[in-house]
Amino acid sequence: MAEGFEKLVEVPTEFFKDGTAFIKRCQKPSKNEYLKIIRAVGIGFIMMGVVGYVVKLLHIPIRYLIV
Known part of the structure; x- marks a missing residue:
């Protein structure tokens, strides 16, 4: 029973950690990149x-x- 609860808690926390790491690596596009897009x-x-x-x-x- 405790293993199921640990897995249930582990998935959202891992997702949150991956999401925050991704956001930290992101950067605003430069003017040239923005114009290309x-x-x-x-x-x-x-x-x-x-x-x-x-x-x-x-x-x-x-x-x-x-017709």
Whole structure:
């Protein structure tokens, strides 16, 4: 019974220790890194928008051909 309780307490404490160690190793991105991230996300948004627009353009005529 005591072993089960120890395991039950050990898992959250180990998770908390790992989490705090990870946060301590993290650092803020530099201005260049931040701009690269923004650029990559922006390009991803634009690409997904273009793909969605093309699919919509192809779907409209196909829908009217089937009906």
